[in-house]
Amino acid sequence: MVRDERQRRRESLHKTIDEWRTEWIAKELALKREQARKREAEKRVQEAEANRSKHRELSKLLEKVKKLRDLRRDRLKREGHFFPEEDDEFFNKVASLNDVMKIEEARLDKERNAAAEHKRNEAMDVGMKEREKERDPVYEYWHQAEFDIDNLISIRRQWDAFLVAPSTTGSSCIPLSFVDPSPPANYVWASCLTHGSN
Helix, strand or coil, X not given: CHHHHHHHHHHXXXXXXXXXXXXXXXXXXXXXXXXXHHHHHHHHHHHHHHHHHHHHHHHHHXXXXXXXXXXXXXXXXXXXXXXXXXXXXXXXXXXXXXXXHHHHHHHHHHHHHXXXXXXXXXXXXXXXXXXXXXXXXXXXXXXXXXXXXXXXXXXXXXXXXXXXXXXXXXXXXXXXXXXXXXXXXCHHHHHXXXXXXC
């Protein structure tokens, strides 16, 4: 009988240990996945920033080359040189390349913004999970409307009860006359009051 009791207790302890270990492994895997997602989001933001800065450098270089070409071309025109039409064809190719680069820059901006938004969302999710772990009852009470639409509606109805006519069932109203406040509790509060005779 004692032996059976020991065996049951041992099996119960092993079962508890196995459950704890499974839970711990699941938490570790979730934490590793979360860290991997953070690294991936950070990597995407960095890549988008690198592509964007590289693209900006190329755009600036292209603009400088075009400006230099225009200056040289103007100088040669003043000296009386004639330029063949094929030069305009090259210039048109450069202009179309510039247009393509602007489209690419807009795409890179969108990609960077999407990566940054994803990173912000990940941070918010982590913050919400941390908040859920802590579960401060006072915080929950005062901020319950932020997390649940039913609580928001309930609180809103409570406030709206003061905004209706006194004849409405289940409501009260704001007093019609001014209610004199009680005297300040201490000298600090008294120093905050203004004594105007307006």
